[in-house]
Amino acid sequence: MSFNWTQLIPQVGHDHDKVAVATFAATSLALVFVGLIARASLGKGEAAIVPSGKFSIKGLFELVTEFITNLSDQVIGHHGRHYVPMFIAVFSFIFINNLVGVIPGMSPATENINTTFAMGLFMFITYNILGIKENGLINHLKHFMGPVAMLAPLMFVIELISHMVRPLSLGLRLANVMMGDHAVVAVFLDLVPIGVPLPFYVLGMFVSFVQAFVFTLLSMVYVAFATAHDH
Template sequence: MKDLFLFSSLLDPSHTFSYFFHLALVIFIAVVIAIMATRSMQLVPRGMQNLGEAFLEGVLSMGKDTLGNEKDARKYLPLVATLGIIIFFSNIIGIIPGFHSPTASLNLTLSLALIVFIYYHFEGIRTQGVVKYFSHFMGPIKFLAPLMFPIEIVSHFSRVISLSFRLFGNIKGDDLFLMVILALVPYVAPLPAYVLLTFMAFLQAFIFMILTYVYLAGAVKIEEDH
């Protein structure tokens, strides 16, 4: 089945241009919303400021539950919140006719997964030190270390695949589902589908954020008896 009409095809019909066009659009929307939310800060938040503060409080609460304290949750809040915003708007824009989800491309999801992968290892090494950080890859039993170390390495690399392909697969599937619905019954059937796809957009952004916090917690909160 051929793609439905995309506004980006008016400028360039290539898939590469479509990806960068919609990614740039998502970034633009995120920046505009951030400016609107912080343009006139008030003690009693209203409008976009209220929405922005509610989102950040939710992400901060997620981080406190995962990391165990507010200090570390605030430290990683900019990264996790930014990932959530970009992923959510990348997901949600795809349910608007004429637009395409950047997260339906492995280029974006893999890039975001690699950012998380590199950053949590960097934080683990910076916080624990190289020796201590990599020593927990060997497990609690020394004679099993030659077996546990390669398993742990594979496990960590599999996180990149898990993060990127889970997000890519779900959003790509949602886009294809909506494409079929719009092609078959474009006026009635999409209405309940939009509710489901909007929920999925929230859910996939939430999963990516909570896993980022979990991986960071695993890297910087290594117990002495691990």
């Protein structure tokens, strides 16, 4: 594999999986640090609800919060607002990890299937737990059976298989797109290191946002179906 700044960390070396873990750990620590700064910048009392009037960490988090909240309202409904912090965390984590791949000498942790499959598995476990918590185990399983009683056994098998492959499909989609995007940037950077790769960096930032958006949107859809009440 090509040079990566995380290879300078002892015990990382050229192992692709270790590089991904190191990038994952560094990005996670950075996100926690920035999150603590954003929390401190909120202030207390009325100051916490006053929108930021200038470009700042607080303003960026307010922008992300408003964006994810509006998206959640459209997909899940207003009752899904208590899931918004989770979706913000998922979106921010994936987006920032994706953007790391735009930095020369870095590769995103999200191009490693181990990372992305873990994210998909997390959402799979989460939406099933939320569905059981919201509707109970029996009613949650009824979602797998479809509206026609005669076809219920067949639909249950089909839906079960569909649900079981979701973690892998979420993980593969994200990992393959980020791997391809990073490979394209790397190729043009090696061929012509000045000027030519710039449009691909811009495209890479756009792809980073789109992939974080798609993953978050699909997660919202899964939560919406899992927590829906049958009438």
